[in-house]
Amino acid sequence: MGSLHHIKHLALTLLKTPTTTLRTPSDLKRLHVYLIKTHLHLTSSFAVGNLISRAASLGLLSHASTMFDQMPHPNVFVYNNLIRAFHLHHHPQNALLVFLRMNVVPDSFTFVATIKACVEDPAFFRMGASIHARSVRTGFDRDVPVATGLIEFYAARAGVDAARKVFDEMGSRDVVSWTTMLACYVNVSDDIASAREVFDTMPEKDVKAWGAMVGGYVKAGDMGRAREVFDEAPSRDLLMRNVMLGGYAKAGEVGELMRLFDGMRDRDVVSWNTVIGGLVQGERFNDAVAVFHRMQVENARPNRVTFVNVLSGCARVGALDVGRWIHSYIDRNGFVVDAVVGTALVDMYSKCGALESATHVFGRMARKDVAAWNSMIMGYSMNGRGEKSLEFFHAMRREGVEPNEVTMVGVLSSCAHAGMVEEGKRCFEMMQGELGIAPTTEHYGCVVDLLGRAGLLREAREFIQSMPVEPGTNVWGALLGACKIHKNVALAELAVEHLIKLGVDDGGSIEIDGAVHEFGVGEKAHERCREIYAMLREVAERLRRAGHVAETGEAFFDVEEEEKEMALSTHSERLAVAFGLIGLRKGEVIRVVKNLRVCVDCHAVIKLISKVFEREIVVRDRSRFHHFKEGRPAMQNLVKHSVFA
C-alpha cells in the first residue's frame, strides 16, 4: 500500500538511517515522489544525497540524475554520491564530468570516488595523474583511503613499481593499504614472493588480509600453501572459503572441493557457482547438475553465473534435455537473457545439434558482441552448414563487430566443410593481414582440414611441415580425417602415430533422461551392458539383412578380419546408439557425443540404423555434427528463425 502515512514513515526513517531502509525499487520511487511533493528535493542535500546513493545500488540511475538536476545548490555530499553512482554503473566518463563541473570544494570522498573511476578505463590515465597532483596540492593525498586508491590506480595503469612508490611514501598505513599493496603484487605482477613479503611485514592482519594471501597462492596454483594459510588464519569467513573453493575448482581437486563445500555452514550463490563450475571443469557433469538441483531443494537462488556454468556443462556433453530445462527455468523466473547468458544458450543448443533453437535465441538477443556472433558462426560450422556460417560472418562485419581469433577458427572450418578452398585461403591471409590476428594451432588445423578434405594431401602435409608451432592433436586429426576420405594409408599411419604419441583415446557418451552415460571401445562396465550387447547383435542382424557389409579397410590395419568386425561393432558411438535404442522412447532423437571423429563405417552403420529402426540420430564428434534421418544425413529446418529469413 502506498499510503501517505507509509511514505512519510519511510522518508523519516531514510533521513535517520538511510542504508538500512529502502530495499526495493518501489520504495525508492514512492520516496522520490514524496521528496518532490514536500520540496525537500530542492533544499535537503542530505535527503537527495541518500536517495542518489540508494537509487544507484537499486539500479535506478535515472532517478538519481533527475533528482540531482532539480537541485539548485547541491553540496559536496550530493556530488560524491552522484560520482559514485556513475562509477557503480560503469560510466566513468560521466563520473569524471560531474567532478570537473562541480562548483563546491571537493573532499577526501570526492578524491576516492574519482580516482576509482579513473581505474576503470585506461583512457583516464592522464586524468588520474592530474587528480593525484590536485590531491597533493590540497593535501588530500595524506588521507589513507585516497592514497590507497592511488596505489590501485598506479598499479593498474603504470605497473606495480609505481604503486609501490606511492605506498612507500604514504605517511601512515593501515591494514587496508597493506592488503591493497599485497593484492597488487598478486593481480598485476603475479609476484607471489613480494606478496608474501608484504603479508609477513604487515603489523596487523584482518580476515580480508588472510583471504588476500590465500587468493595469492590460489592464483599461483599452489594449493598446498593456500591451504596452509587458510588453516593458519585465526578466523575464516564465507568469502575466504569461496576463494579456497575456487582454487580447488581451478586445480581440478574435486574431492577437496566437495569436502570443503559440504562442511560449510552457510553458502552464498558464489559458493554454489564455484562448485558447479568446478564439477563442470572436472567433467563431472551429472554431479554438477545434481548440485544445481540441490540448490532448488535448499532454496538457494541461482543467478546468471549459475546458468552459464550449467549450460557450458550441457554444451560439453551434449545434454540437450537439461539445457532446455535451464532455458525454461530462466524464462519462467524472469531472468534477463543478456549477452553472456544468451551466448551460453546459443552455444549449448548448437553443440547439442539443435540449431533451430540456437538461432531463435540469437535472434532475440538485444546486444550481440563478438562472442555471441562467434557462437553462431561456430554452431553453423560444426553442424555442417558452412555457407550459412559464412553468412553470419559477413553479417557480423556489416554490423561493425570486430572478429577475433575464435571467429576465424569458425570461419576457416566453415570453409573446410563447405569445400571452399580459395575462400578459406583468402580468410587465412586476411586474418594475418587486415585483422592482425596471429594464427594458433587451431587455425593451422583448420587449414589442414581445408586442404585435406579437398584432396590436396601433399599440400596439407607441406603446410604442416611449414608450421612455426608444434602441430597438436587437431592438426593430425584433420590430416587423418582427410586420409580416410581419400584412402591414403601411408599418410594416415603417420597421423595415427602422432596422435598416439599425443595420448588421444576414444570414447562417446549419450544422455538419457538428464543423465550422461559414457562408453569406451568394447566397454563392458555399463550396468545395462548385457542389454546393450544384445541390442548390438540385433542391430548387426537387422543390418545384415538390409545388406550392410563393414568397410573394414580403414580402421586397424594390423588386426585379423573377424576381430576387425568385432572391434568395429563395439565402437563407442555404436554402443551409445544401441543404448539410445533401448533407453529412449520411440520418436525421441538419439543424440551422441564423441571425442574423436566418427569413422566411415560407423557413419554408414548409423545411417542405416536411422533407416531400419526409424530413428533420428545426431552424432557429434570433435569437429562437427552428423544428422541422420530416414537413412540419409538430415538437416533440420534452419531457415525459419534465421536472422536472414
Place this chain on the structure above:
DNA sequence: ATAGGGTTAG
C-alpha cells in the same frame, strides 16, 4: 550521512 583491500561466468 557518503570511502579504499581478498570470490564465480559465454
